[in-house]
Amino acid sequence: MTDFFIGHMAYYFIIALLIIGLWGMLFKKNLVKKLIGMNILQASIIIFYVASASKYKATVPVIDSRLGAINPADYINPLPHTLMLTAIVVSVATTGVALALLIVIYKRFKTLNEDELLERMK
Amino acid sequence: MIFEHFPILIPLPLLLGAMIAAPLGVWKRDLAYPIALFATGVSLFFAVSGLIFVLNTGTHHYHLGSWAPPIGIEYVVDALSGFVAVIVVGIGFLVMIYSHRSLQRELPNKEVPFHSVSLLFLAGLSGMVVTGDLFNLYVFLEIASLSAYALVSVGEKRAPVAAFRYLLLGTIGASFYLLGLGYLYLVTGSLNMLDTARIIPLLQEHGLVLVALTLMIVGIGLKMAMFPLHLWLPDAYTYAPSAGSAYLAPIATKVSAYVLIRILFTVFEPAFVRDEFSFTTVIAWLSAVGIIWGSVMAIAQKDLKRMLAYSSVSQIGYIGLGIGLANPLGFIGAVLHIMNHAVMKATLFLVSGNIFYRLGFTEISKFDDKLRKKMPVTSVAFVIAALSMIGIPPTAGFFSKWYLVLGSIDAGNWIFVFVIALSSLLNVVYFFRIIEKMYISKTKNLSESPVEEITIKEAPVSMLVPTLILAIAVIVLGLLNAVIVDSVIKSAMPRGL
Numbered sequence: 001m002t003d004f005f006i007g008h009m010a011y012y013f014i015i016a017l018l019i020i021g022l023w024g025m026l027f028k029k030n031l032v033k034k035l036i037g038m039n040i041l042q043a044s045i046i047i048f049y050v051a052s053a054s055k056y057k058a059t060v061p062v063i064d065s066r067l068g069a070i071n072p073a074d075y076i077n078p079l080p081h082t083l084m085l086t087a088i089v090v091s092v093a094t095t096g097v098a099l100a101l102l103i104v105i106y107k108r109f110k111t112l113n114e115d116e117l118l119e120r121m122k
Numbered sequence: 123m124i125f126e127h128f129p130i131l132i133p134l135p136l137l138l139g140a141m142i143a144a145p146l147g148v149w150k151r152d153l154a155y156p157i158a159l160f161a162t163g164v165s166l167f168f169a170v171s172g173l174i175f176v177l178n179t180g181t182h183h184y185h186l187g188s189w190a191p192p193i194g195i196e197y198v199v200d201a202l203s204g205f206v207a208v209i210v211v212g213i214g215f216l217v218m219i220y221s222h223r224s225l226q227r228e229l230p231n232k233e234v235p236f237h238s239v240s241l242l243f244l245a246g247l248s249g250m251v252v253t254g255d256l257f258n259l260y261v262f263l264e265i266a267s268l269s270a271y272a273l274v275s276v277g278e279k280r281a282p283v284a285a286f287r288y289l290l291l292g293t294i295g296a297s298f299y300l301l302g303l304g305y306l307y308l309v310t311g312s313l314n315m316l317d318t319a320r321i322i323p324l325l326q327e328h329g330l331v332l333v334a335l336t337l338m339i340v341g342i343g344l345k346m347a348m349f350p351l352h353l354w355l356p357d358a359y360t361y362a363p364s365a366g367s368a369y370l371a372p373i374a375t376k377v378s379a380y381v382l383i384r385i386l387f388t389v390f391e392p393a394f395v396r397d398e399f400s401f402t403t404v405i406a407w408l409s410a411v412g413i414i415w416g417s418v419m420a421i422a423q424k425d426l427k428r429m430l431a432y433s434s435v436s437q438i439g440y441i442g443l444g445i446g447l448a449n450p451l452g453f454i455g456a457v458l459h460i461m462n463h464a465v466m467k468a469t470l471f472l473v474s475g476n477i478f479y480r481l482g483f484t485e486i487s488k489f490d491d492k493l494r495k496k497m498p499v500t501s502v503a504f505v506i507a508a509l510s511m512i513g514i515p516p517t518a519g520f521f522s523k524w525y526l527v528l529g530s531i532d533a534g535n536w537i538f539v540f541v542i543a544l545s546s547l548l549n550v551v552y553f554f555r556i557i558e559k560m561y562i563s564k565t566k567n568l569s570e571s572p573v574e575e576i577t578i579k580e581a582p583v584s585m586l587v588p589t590l591i592l593a594i595a596v597i598v599l600g601l602l603n604a605v606i607v608d609s610v611i612k613s614a615m616p617r618g619l
Contacts (some may be wrong), residue, residue: 096263097268097272
C-alpha cells in the first residue's frame with residue numbers, strides 16, 4: 001500500500017495541479033488569474049506525459065555499448081517528450097492569444113475583474 | 123499522379139495560403155483576397171476529386187514521408203472524411219467569396235489578417251478531418267481553435283470578452299482531450315487511430331480505457347458545444363463579425379462532431395461504447411435535453427444572430443442524438459445533418475450578415491416588410507433556410523430529421539421522436555416570428571428616419587451570390603438526399619454498427 005502510494009507520487013501531484021488549475025479558471029474573479037489557472041492546467045498535463053514515460057535508472061534513447069544487449073527497460077521512451085514539445089508550443093501560443101485579448105479587454109473596459117466587467121458590458 | 127497525394131493536398135494549400143497571404147497583403151493589400159480565394163479553391167478541388175476517387179476505389183491511406191504507421195503519421199481519406207472535407211472546404215470557399223465586402227464594411231483595414239486567419243482556421247479544420255493520427259488531430263484542433271478565438275475577438279465591443287471565455291473553455295476541452303489521449307497512449311502504446319482500434323479489444327483491463335474515453339468525450343463535447351458544455355457558444359457567435367460567425371457556426375462544431383464519430387465508432391467499437399458501457403445513451407439523452415433547451419432559449423432572444431446561435435445548440439443536439447442512437451439510421455441522420463446544418467446555418471448567418479451590411483443592426487423587433495421589399499433575394503434565402511431548419515419537405519432539413527425519427531423508432535425510444543417533433547414546433551415559433559415581420563408586419567420602424575430609407579437596398583453581388591447558392595443548395599441537397607445517402611453515407615458506415 002505504502003509502496004503503491006510512493007510509486008505513484010508524481011500522479012497525485014499531477015492531479016493536485018490539475019484541480020488547482022481548474023479551480024483557478026472557474027472560481028477566480030480576475031481574468032489574469034484565470035489565465036494562470038489555465039497555464040497550471042496545461043502544465044499538469046505536460047508533466048503527466050513526461051512522468052508517464054520516465055523510468056527508474058533508465059537512460060536517454062541513444063544506444064550505449066556499455067549497457068550491453070539492447071533492453072527496452074534501460075531506455076526512456078522519447079515519444080511522450082517529443083509530443084510535449086508540440087504541446088508546449090501550443091500552450092505558449094494560447095497564452096499569447098489570451099494575453100493579447102486581455103490587453104484589448106483592459107483598453108476597452110479599464111478593468112480585468114469579471115464582476116466589474118459584466119457590469120460595464122451592459 | 124498528383125491525385126495520389128490528395129489527402130495532404132487538402133490542408134496544405136490553406137496553410138501555405140495563410141503564410142503567403144499575410145506578408146504579401148502587408149506589401150499590397152489587394153493581393154490578400156485573391157490569394158486566399160485561390161488557396162481555398164485549390165483545396166476545394168482536391169477535396170472534391172479526393173471524395174470521387176475514394177468513392178470509386180475505396181479508402182485511401184497516405185503515409186507522410188513514406189513512414190508506415192504506427193511509427194509514421196498517416197492521413198486517411200475514406201467516404202466519411204472525404205464527405206466532411208468537401209463540406210468544410212466548400213462552405214469555407216463560399217464564405218471566403220462573401221467575406222470580402224462584408225469585411226470592408228465591418229472591419230476596414232483589417233482584411234489582410236482576417237483572411238490569413240480564416241485560411242488557418244480552414245486548414246486546421248480540414249486537417250482534423252483527414253488525419254488518421256490522434257495526436258496530429260490535437261495539433262490541428264488547436265490550430266483551428268486558436269484561429270477561431272481570433273475570428274471572434276475582432277467583432278463588436280464585447281467580442282474580446284466572449285473570445286476570452288471561449289478560449290478558456292476551448293483550452294479546457296483541448297486539455298481534457300490531450301489527457302484522455304495520454305491515458306489511451308499509456309495502455310495501447312500507439313497514437314494511430316486504426317492501430318489503436320486494433321489493440322483496444324485485446325486489452326484485458328478496461329479501467330484506463332474508460333477514463334481515456336470519458337475524458338476525450340468531455341473534451342470533444344466542449345469543442346462541439348454538446349448540451350451542458352455549450353456555454354461559450356452564444357456569446358462567441360453573437361459578438362463575432364458577420365463573416366467570422368459565418369465561418370464558425372456552420373463548420374467548426376460540425377468537425378468536432380465528426381471527431382466524436384471517429385473516436386466512438388472507429389477508435390472504439392460500437393459494441394464497446396453502446397452495449398458494454400452505455401456512453402452513447404448518455405450522449406443521446408444529453409443531446410435530447412439540448413435540443414429542447416436550445417429551441418426554448420432561441421425563442422427568448424431579441425437579436426437575430428443570438429437567436430441563430432441558440433438554435434445552433436439545438437441543431438448540434440440533433441447530430442449528438444444521431445450519434446447517441448448508435449444504429450445505422452441514426453448514423454445516417456447524424457452525418458446527413460452535419461451537411462444539412464452546415465449549409466442552412468451558413469445561409470442564415472450570411473443572410474444576417476447581409477441585413478447587418480445594409481441596416482447596421484440585427485434586432486428582430488426592428489424588422490418590417492420594408493426589409494423584404496428592399497432585399498427580396500435575401501428574404502427568400504432566409505425563408506428557404508428557415509423552412510429547412512423547421513424541417514418542411516423538400517428542403518434538406520426534413521430528411522435528416524426523418525432519418526433521426528426512423529432511428530429513434532428503430533431504437534424503440536418514442537421519447538426521442540416526441541423531442542424531435544416538439545423542437546420542430548418550437549423552431550416554427552421562432553422562425554415564423556421573423557418571417558411574419560418580413561412579409562406581413564407594416565410597422566414603420568425602418569422608415570422612421572429618411573436617411574435609413576435611402577441606404578436600404580439589396581446587398582452587393584459578391585455577398586448575394588454565395589447566399590443564393592447556399593439557399594439553392596438547401597433545396598437541391600434535399601432533393602438529392604437519397605443519392606447522397608446511398609452513394610456516400612452508406613459506404614461510410616462504421617463496421618459493427
